[in-house]
Amino acid sequence: xxxxxxxxxxxxxxxxxxxxxxxxxxxxxxxxxxxxxxxxxxxxxxxxxxxxxxxxxxxxxxxxxxxxxxxxxxxxxxxxxxxxxxxxxxxxxxxxxxxxxxxxxxxxxxxxxxxxxxxxxxxxxxxxxxxxxxxxxxxxxxxxxxxxxxxxxxxxxxxxxxxxxxxxxxxxxxxxxxxxxxxxxxxxxxxxxxxxxxxxxxxxxxxxxxxxxxxxxxxxxxxxxxxxxxxxxxxxxxxxxxxxxxxxxxxxxxxxxxxxxxxxxxxxxxxxxxxxxxxxxxxxxxxxxxxxxxxxxxxxxxxxxxx
Amino acid sequence: xxxxxxxxxxxxxxxxxxxxxxxxxxxxxxxxxxxxxxxxxxxxxxxxxxxxxxxxxxxxxxxxxxxxxxxxxxxxxxxxxxxxxxxxxxxxxxxxxxxxxxxxxxxxxxxxxxxxxxxxxxxxxxxxxxxxxxxxxxxxxxxxxxxxxxxxxxxxxxxxxxxxxxxxxxxxxxxxxxxxxxxxxxxxxxxxxxxxxxxxxxxxxxxxxxxxxxxxxxxxxxxxxxxxxxxxxxxxxxxxxxxxxxxxxxxxxxxxxxxxxxxxxxxxxxxxxxxxxxxxxxxxxxx
Numbered sequence: 001x002x003x004x005x006x007x008x009x010x011x012x013x014x015x016x017x018x019x020x021x022x023x024x025x026x027x028x029x030x031x032x033x034x035x036x037x038x039x040x041x042x043x044x045x046x047x048x049x050x051x052x053x054x055x056x057x058x059x060x061x062x063x064x065x066x067x068x069x070x071x072x073x074x075x076x077x078x079x080x081x082x083x084x085x086x087x088x089x090x091x092x093x094x095x096x097x098x099x100x101x102x103x104x105x106x107x108x109x110x111x112x113x114x115x116x117x118x119x120x121x122x123x124x125x126x127x128x129x130x131x132x133x134x135x136x137x138x139x140x141x142x143x144x145x146x147x148x149x150x151x152x153x154x155x156x157x158x159x160x161x162x163x164x165x166x167x168x169x170x171x172x173x174x175x176x177x178x179x180x181x182x183x184x185x186x187x188x189x190x191x192x193x194x195x196x197x198x199x200x201x202x203x204x205x206x207x208x209x210x211x212x213x214x215x216x217x218x219x220x221x222x223x224x225x226x227x228x229x230x231x232x233x234x235x236x237x238x239x240x241x242x243x244x245x246x247x248x249x250x251x252x253x254x255x256x257x258x259x260x261x262x263x264x265x266x267x268x269x270x271x272x273x274x275x276x277x278x279x280x281x282x283x284x285x286x287x288x289x290x291x292x293x294x295x296x297x298x299x300x301x302x303x304x305x306x307x
Numbered sequence: 308x309x310x311x312x313x314x315x316x317x318x319x320x321x322x323x324x325x326x327x328x329x330x331x332x333x334x335x336x337x338x339x340x341x342x343x344x345x346x347x348x349x350x351x352x353x354x355x356x357x358x359x360x361x362x363x364x365x366x367x368x369x370x371x372x373x374x375x376x377x378x379x380x381x382x383x384x385x386x387x388x389x390x391x392x393x394x395x396x397x398x399x400x401x402x403x404x405x406x407x408x409x410x411x412x413x414x415x416x417x418x419x420x421x422x423x424x425x426x427x428x429x430x431x432x433x434x435x436x437x438x439x440x441x442x443x444x445x446x447x448x449x450x451x452x453x454x455x456x457x458x459x460x461x462x463x464x465x466x467x468x469x470x471x472x473x474x475x476x477x478x479x480x481x482x483x484x485x486x487x488x489x490x491x492x493x494x495x496x497x498x499x500x501x502x503x504x505x506x507x508x509x510x511x512x513x514x515x516x517x518x519x520x521x522x523x524x525x526x527x528x529x530x531x532x533x534x535x536x537x538x539x540x541x542x543x544x545x546x547x548x549x550x551x552x553x554x555x556x557x558x559x560x561x562x563x564x565x566x567x568x569x570x571x572x573x574x575x576x577x578x579x580x581x582x583x584x585x586x587x588x589x590x591x592x593x594x
Contacts, residue, residue, distance in 0.1 A: 014433040023443065027450055134431050140575040142526055144533040144546070145567040148553045156557055210585070241439040252534065253553065263442075267449045267536055275449050279442045 004298045004305040012291045019283045020070065024063055027276050053077070068273035075277035080269045087276035088261055097258035100250070101243050103178045108239070113232070115186070116193025120228075121220070123198055131190060138187025143246045147180045147253040165256045177250045184246060185239050192235060197228040226300075233297055237290040244282050330583040333576040340573060353383035355390045356541045357552025364559045376561050378551065387543055388566050389448040394544040395525055395570070398459055402524035403462025403517050411513060415501050417471070418478025429475065432468050440465035441527060448536045458537055462527045466520050473516050477509050519581035522574045543571060545570040 041049070050056045054065060069076060075086035119131040154176060155163035161176045162168030200206060201224055209219045249262035255261075257279060266274035298305045348355060353373075359381030367376040367384075375384035417428040444461045451457050481487065482505065490504050529546025531537035538544040545566050552563025 011434070015438075018434075019438065023446060026443070026446055029450070136578065137571075137575065140522070140578050141571045142529060142574070144530060145571060148549070148556055148563055149567065152556055152560060152563075161502060163325055245441050248534070249530070263445075264534055267445055267534070270449055272450070275446055279446050280438050282442055 001298060001305055005295055008291055008294045008298070012109075012287055013275060016284060016287055019268055019287070020067065020280055021063070023276055023279050023283070024066060027272050028059060028062065053079075054178065067114075070280070075280070076273045078266075078271055078274045080271040080274065082267070086274050089274065090259055090278065090281055093257060093259045093262055096250070096256065097247055097260060097296070100174070100177060100256070100258065101247055103184070104181035104243055104246075105239065107178060107182040108189055111182070112186040112189025113193050113229075116190040117197060119190065119194040120197035120201070128194075131193065135187040135191045135194075138183055139191070144249045144253070145182055146183055147249055150176060150180050151253065165254050173254075177254045177256060180253075181243060181246050181250050188239070188242075189232065189235070190233060193228070196231050197224065200224045200228040203227075230297070230301060233293055233300070236293050237286060240289045244286070257291050309455075309585070317388070327583075327587070329579050330587070333580040333583070336572065336576050337580070340392060340569070341396060344389050344396060347389040348393075350381060350384045351386045353386050355382065355386045355543070356509045358382055364562075367561050367565075375565050376559070378473055378562055379555055379559075384565060388545075388548060388569060391543045391545045391566060392569060392573070394538055394542065395528060395546070395573070398528045398538075398544070399521045399524040402462035402466065402528070403460040403520045405460055406466035406470060406520055406524070407466065407513065407517055407519065410467035411474050411509065414471040414474025414476075415478050415505055415509070416582065418475040419482055419501050419505060421479075425475070429472075432471055436468055441530065444527060445531060445534070445536055447459065448531060455538070455542075458528060458531070462524050465527070466523055470513070470516055470520065474509055477512050478505055481505055481508055484580055486511060515581065515584045518577060520543065522577035522581070524572075525577070526576060545573075 047056070054062055057065070066076065073087055075090070078084050078086050078089060081089060115131050115135075119128040122128050151163050154161050162173050165173055165177075167173070206219060206224055209223050214223075244260075247258065250256065250265055251258045251260035252264055259281075262274060263278045265271070266278065351374075359377065362373075362377050362381045364379060365373055365377040365381075367374065367557070374384060375388060378384055378387065411434075413428065417425045420428075444465060447457060447461050487500060487504055490500050495504070528537060529544060529549070532544045532546030533550045535547075535550060538547050540547075548566035549563055549570065552559075552566060555562045
């Protein structure tokens, strides 16, 4: 297990480095500098601005400086939010985004697994058809369509919940964004759970357990549940990526001041360092989570380790 | 992978009328939408960029020529929706061709080379697989001034991983077949074998997975356009129309409902089509 863990951890480092290098190069391959769009400045001042942001150095020097900063958790200064560093902006917005993301993930797992199991155990029934149909719709309809439609129905027409973050308090304003963020993941998780469970219920060891006269309930609880749930663990990485992507939309639609909101504003204002910083932050988060999932998978399923 | 009734699961594949019916209906709907997107704007008396502030936010009507009403600048929504669908479908097809090219090339080389080359190449795919690529596309959009052509390429570049995996698997099973041995025996070069003998045989599988890549490309394009970073005014796409519709949701819900419904319909059809084709091509995968 230790060998496996070390291999995985050292495997993640080149990926992370690749991400940083790729993102950095993309931004710095851009034609023109970050301040070109503004009023023309006198050459001396322009040179001073360039020096202040280290834009006068060679590309390898700038890259080394950036990577060195990253190891200290420094993502550089924001080009648009003057007086703030990118790290400060992310740190300030992170608690809210995390609360939203974790709640959505919890909801998605709870509802997704329940619905998937219900569909698998009543395979080909009306309930199964209903759940798979809804799941297919949930996968096909993008989150930026779901979000405004939910606002239209629950906030504008029914007036049950506030339409925006600033229009409500506490749990009331949290409910709609969390549900919207969870919906696509519920669909994916329900579909996966159903497929896995049906496959496991057809396998030989379940047939043997049945032949031994065990009840369906105990077969499911003691034999089928673990192998059916295990593949779901490897979906946690993509699910996390999906929730991060979705949070950008949800934070925009509901006007929630989270990391995703900064990302869009940064992108629209051409705040290079902010967009670069958040991209690297998100990528690092996903890589870390995938590493964690890999380790957990190795822990729960010894066969993986020996590969 | 959708619902499957127990009665017909033992029939030979290709005869499952239910799957076939879904596939045929989806193809019919998609062709109608594509034809409408191409020809529809020509039939309407209105232009997609002509503003008419006197008639802004007009509701849909079946009596006049404003079939879907007008947007906040008085532009005809029927024509704009179809123009948006045209852009969305176009981006999706180009992006899929790009991802097809990269994926087939990469997968075929990895599969044919085998050994260490294969191991390293597929490990790289595994590593890339988990990254939130959409943020890199947005980064590109920010840096390169929302270049129209770049959207195609960027979306294509991120969607090739699945294709590479599938193609590699197929290549592995093809490379020891007699016709490949025969080609090698008469002195065909390795690139020659890969391009003239292996890739043509991948066609069936590749077609199925392209159908599944297209909705992903549509999703990415409309996502970026929804954030205001993709297709720029006065050009439009379905995602950009939904984005604009959000602002007028209360006074003029048709501005969001019509493009959103069309987008959802297109995505649903592609997903059902891909699923149906996959089931037909690989009956063993049925669960």
